[in-house]
Amino acid sequence: MISNSDQYTAVNKAFFESxxxxxxxxxxxxxxxxxxxxxxxxxxxxxxxxxxxSAVKELLSAKDPxxxxxxxxxxxxxxxxxxxxxxxxxxxxVTETKAGFSKLADQQTAEVRxxxxxxxxxxxxxxxxxxxxxIAMLKSSVEKTNEGIEKFHVATKHAIxxxxxxxxxxxxxxxxxxxxxxxx
Numbered sequence: 001m002i003s004n005s006d007q008y009t010a011v012n013k014a015f016f017e018s019x020x021x022x023x024x025x026x027x028x029x030x031x032x033x034x035x036x037x038x039x040x041x042x043x044x045x046x047x048x049x050x051x052x053x054s055a056v057k058e059l060l061s062a063k064d065p066x067x068x069x070x071x072x073x074x075x076x077x078x079x080x081x082x083x084x085x086x087x088x089x090x091x092x093x094v095t096e097t098k099a100g101f102s103k104l105a106d107q108q109t110a111e112v113r114x115x116x117x118x119x120x121x122x123x124x125x126x127x128x129x130x131x132x133x134x135i136a137m138l139k140s141s142v143e144k145t146n147e148g149i150e151k152f153h154v155a156t157k158h159a160i161x162x163x164x165x166x167x168x169x170x171x172x173x174x175x176x177x178x179x180x181x182x183x184x
Contacts, residue, residue, distance in 0.1 A: 015115055022108045029104065033097030037090065044086055051075075087171035094167055098160050109153055116142055 055075045062068035120142050124135045 015112075018108075018111060018115070022104060025104055026101065029097060029100040032100075033093055036093045036096075040086070040089055040093065044082075047082075083174060087174060091164075091168055091171055094164055098164055101160065102157060105153060105156065109149060112149070113146055116145070 055071075059068060059071050059075075062071055120135075120139055123138065127135055
């Protein structure tokens with residue numbers, strides 16, 4: 001069907017290279033998000049350890065139960081705000097990472113469709129007379145593949161959106177729980 005095998009090889013090589021580049025970019029996006037979450041967690045842990053140490057010293061120095069309760073209340077209120085800020089920051093990191101994945105997925109889908117379309121056009125131009133049925137079958141196959149890719153793309157976006165929604169709900173529940181547990 002293809003008169004020039006070098007052309008076929010070049011198309012395959014370009015496709016493979018674009019997929020490798022996409023994989024590298026996805027890895028970079030994922031690692032960037034992971035690094036941000038780790039940094040957030042380390043900063044929160046460090047701050048928490050420092051505050052806990054100072055709070056314990058102050059609580060142990062309380063002269064009576066009322067002073068102890070007053071100090072406990074004093075330290076509990078800022079924690080609600082810190083939990084809310086942490087959850088907000090975590091949600092923004094997840095949202096940013098999701099946006100990177102979605103953008104790359106959209107770019108890759110468009111790129112693959114264009115390359116496959118160009119390849120099919122090249123095959124059709126170089127096909128010998130009488131192979132119209134095979135070309136039609138190839139075009140139909142490409143259309144079905146594109147439909148499958150689109151369904152996969154939609155399912156992936158749905159999974160990412162669902163994960164983000166669960167994270168946001170968990171964040172809200174944690175904030176509510178901390179607020180309820182905090183003495184007024």
